[in-house]
Amino acid sequence: MNIAQFLTIFISAVFIYNVILSRFLGLCSFVAISKETKPALAMSLSVMFVTTMSSIITWFIYQFLLIPFHLTYLRTISFILVIATFVQFVEMVIRKISPPMYRFFGIYLPLITVNCAVLGVAVLNSDMFFVNGKAIPGSFLYSLFQGICVGLGYTLAMLLMSGIRERLDLCNVPKAVKDFPLAFIIASIMSLSFLGFNGFKF
Amino acid sequence: MKKYFYEFLKGIIKENPTFVLVLGLCPTLAVSVSVINGIGMGFAATFVIVGSNIIISMFKKVIPDRIRIPCFIVIIATFVTITELVMKAYSPALNRALGIYVPLIVVNCIVLGRAEAYAQKETVVNSLMDGVGMGVGFTLALILISGIRELLGAGQLMGYTAIKGFEPAFVFGMPSGALLVIGLLLGFFNILKGGRE
Numbered sequence: 001m002n003i004a005q006f007l008t009i010f011i012s013a014v015f016i017y018n019v020i021l022s023r024f025l026g027l028c029s030f031v032a033i034s035k036e037t038k039p040a041l042a043m044s045l046s047v048m049f050v051t052t053m054s055s056i057i058t059w060f061i062y063q064f065l066l067i068p069f070h071l072t073y074l075r076t077i078s079f080i081l082v083i084a085t086f087v088q089f090v091e092m093v094i095r096k097i098s099p100p101m102y103r104f105f106g107i108y109l110p111l112i113t114v115n116c117a118v119l120g121v122a123v124l125n126s127d128m129f130f131v132n133g134k135a136i137p138g139s140f141l142y143s144l145f146q147g148i149c150v151g152l153g154y155t156l157a158m159l160l161m162s163g164i165r166e167r168l169d170l171c172n173v174p175k176a177v178k179d180f181p182l183a184f185i186i187a188s189i190m191s192l193s194f195l196g197f198n199g200f201k202f
Numbered sequence: 203m204k205k206y207f208y209e210f211l212k213g214i215i216k217e218n219p220t221f222v223l224v225l226g227l228c229p230t231l232a233v234s235v236s237v238i239n240g241i242g243m244g245f246a247a248t249f250v251i252v253g254s255n256i257i258i259s260m261f262k263k264v265i266p267d268r269i270r271i272p273c274f275i276v277i278i279a280t281f282v283t284i285t286e287l288v289m290k291a292y293s294p295a296l297n298r299a300l301g302i303y304v305p306l307i308v309v310n311c312i313v314l315g316r317a318e319a320y321a322q323k324e325t326v327v328n329s330l331m332d333g334v335g336m337g338v339g340f341t342l343a344l345i346l347i348s349g350i351r352e353l354l355g356a357g358q359l360m361g362y363t364a365i366k367g368f369e370p371a372f373v374f375g376m377p378s379g380a381l382l383v384i385g386l387l388l389g390f391f392n393i394l395k396g397g398r399e
Binding site: 021022023024025026027028031073074075076077079080081084085088110113114115116118119120123124127175176177180181182183184185187188189191192195 | 280
């Protein structure tokens with residue numbers, strides 16, 4: 001476990017293999033919600049929270065439940081059930097504690113369950129930090145940190161995109177490429193620029 | 203009989219999941235680097251959609267409404283696990299190529315979307331035809347996108363060099379090219395659908 005590994009995780013999750021622009025996880029919510037900054041910010045913060053917590057919970061499940069009982073083939077089912085339950089639980093808690101915040105999030109909260117980024121980071125963690133069925137030293141901290149960084153990368157891409165699209169609202173756009181196609185073309189240019197981060201090494 | 207055929211056909215053109223409903227884009231763009239990967243993912247997703255549509259339609263009277271989403275997810279995840287294990291056993295190369303996107307079929311919006319919008323209301327045979335139609339539409343869309351990307355990005359098609367003396371543009375093999383191709387294709391189909399300005 002060394003600092004360089006943490007820096008590598010950060011750089012790759014946020015820049016080089018950005019969740020949205022490189023791995024395409026969370027694309028549906030990306031093009032649907034990035035039209036204005038405020039909802040985009042709310043969505044990305046909630047996604048970051050869910051990815052972090054689900055990284056923690058799924059690590060425990062994988063390490064102490066699936067591996068000892070040789071049930072690793074149940075990884076997909078158990079991970080997605082845990083994530084769905086956790087999101088439901090968070091929704092209930094927010095509804096109880098702060099109804100205005102619950103109304104602010106609206107429909108975005110249940111939508112995070114099917115956000116590919118959440119299940120994606122859990123599967124990535126179990127692929128990257130478990131070798132031959134055993135956890136590499138420090139894998140819990142790596143998984144937790146990767147969960148946070150994936151959320152950060154998601155937030156970065158969302159904020160950039162919403163800023164661009166807010167300005168695009170004021171321009172004349174051909175009817176054929178309005179909304180979705182234009183969002184994808186912009187995302188493609190963003191992804192191209194992120195390619196420039198390749199080759200970053202420690 | 204004609205109604206069943208209509209259900210099947212609608213998944214291919216009128217309600218194509220990729221180009222009309224704009225669902226399930228995450229795996230579409232990620233695996234469409236080559237046509238073979240695209241076809242593999244298409245078949246896997248078709249199996250999951252058909253299977254889960256049938257089961258959910260069979261149990262639609264039994265599943266309580268308040269917890270229907272977790273129930274759907276369990277059923278879909280079961281089929282995805284079956285697909286994953288079969289792929290690992292019989293085509294490990296394809297499994298390695300598709301990577302993390304095989305387990306991610308669980309949260310593929312197409313599968314859950316069809317379950318929510320269709321299978322829980324319609325009969326078993328209707329759901330079956332709808333599932334097959336959606337799966338075929340998805341596979342065709344994947345073939346189209348990966349065909350373009352493989353042709354322009356690697357100068358090959360299914361591993362055979364298609365055009366001699368053509369230096370491919372690598373960008374189409376990269377994520378950036380994928381987003382560009384889907385954006386332009388969506389715009390193109392928009393033009394086909396309803397006149398341009």
